[in-house]
Amino acid sequence: MAPAIQLRRVTKRFLTPKGGVYTAIRDLSLQVAPGEFCALVGPTGSGKSTTLALISGLEPPSEGEVEVFGKPVTGVGHNIGYVFQADAVFPWKSVLDNVAAGPRYRGASKREARERAQDWISRVGLAGFEDRYPHQLSGGMRKRVALAQTLINSPEVLLMDEPFSALDVQTRTLMENELLQLWAASSASVVFVTHDLEEAIALADRVYVLTAGPATVKGNYVVDLPRPRNVAEIRFQPRFDEIYQEIWSDLRDEVLVSYERQKRIGAA
């Protein structure tokens, strides 16, 4: 069976406003099996978000191949879901219409879209908030809207860009558990970008460590912790610590490289 996501020796360069060339990703190869939950960790500015943009089709690669279910990516695919780091729910739409947006754009009737949205709103625990506008919700509730808005399209590939980084610790653990439950009920392959190694291990089947930018894969680790998991408790298992130590020794070097580089830029 073809892997759900395959990146082969992918390079992505951007033009900087001053006319220079910035290489975000160099020679990056990775693959995600169907139904696999995969986490990307790396120091800040290591091209993690760019990797997601390439898989989603929002950006084309400069070199190399990006394939989703064996087909090369050309433009935004219909089977992709993407939860952004920043708030990306539509501020002028109510919760109901935000969640119903996907089905509406994909040709469902208004009534059908709203019925399905209603169902997803209850699934993410927002029943009763259908008529609210995003600015009337807390950060955690807005993330739930974003999750429902994405999952209602039943994506086969779910991309998440540090979705919970802006939340407080308690809300975050809660959301992580809910994400695992929702994912278990689907068959989606997930690429979850984070800079938090604990979060990566708690959630994922496999963790990719990226190097300080330009990003390439430093190593990949299988997380053989049993499922279903409780994110709040899994951190106390001895096996969690072992995996953490193993990955951290790799990640630490990259974090130091990135830190030194930032210090140098700051000093210059």
Add this chain to the structure above:
Amino acid sequence: MSVRSASALPEAAAAPERAGGRRALAARRRRLMVNGLRLLVLVVWIGSWELTTRIGLVDKFFFGMPSGIVQRLWTWITEGTALGPLWEQVLVTMEETVLGFLVGSVLGIILGIALGRNRLLADVLSPYIKAANSIPRVVLGALFAISLGLDLKSKVATASILVFFVVFFNAFQGVREVDRNLVANARILGADGRRLTTEVIIPSALSWIAASLHISFGLALVGAVVGELFGATEGVGELIYNAKNNFDANGVFAGMALLAVVALVAESLITALESRLIKWRPNPVTDVAI
């Protein structure tokens, strides 16, 4: 809750209630004071104007006098103006203003969004638009009076050209400032180009456009009145123009007062429209506090 606690725990409940009552009282007192002072400013201003013109310190021939202005308005209301009944003049000016406002803002919104969405078109047209924006467009009223005649059309044209540029630049900027995350999100969710425009670009540009509508209604009124000054047979601007020709300062001031009333009424209508258009916004502009 306050009822229950008031009967069960009279001592404990009374204290915060008293504090709340004191605060409400203080707020009411402050409001009274502000309104009183406002009235005082008006009385001093009008009173000193009336007084200085009455005793001859200021020439009432050039500066008019409040009682004369009120008298002029009263004659206009009861006996009509030289151009016909007063309400007809106000109605004509309103019609020109509203039509100019509608034509100018619709064209401004459509072209602003079109140019905001189309990079090539924007690059090609931008020097011409900048040039057109830099000339004092009010003088076009003279041109319109020649080419379109002395009736409604020339005033609507003058008003709409003033409105157009303000709304156009705001719509254009609004489209350019759209949050890229929202666009990316809509594309991922399955929006095509048309949906992207109607569902993301326009709603997000709307708060920019709505802000410009406030200013541009005032400009539409300016355009209509200036158009009338350049040549007309009726309207408040023509009333002012006639008064000027008769060296009637009171008439000029009376016309200005009429225009102020029209502008204030329109302003409140626009504010109501704005809060309807962007009811999702956290802090809709309900009152301009200065």
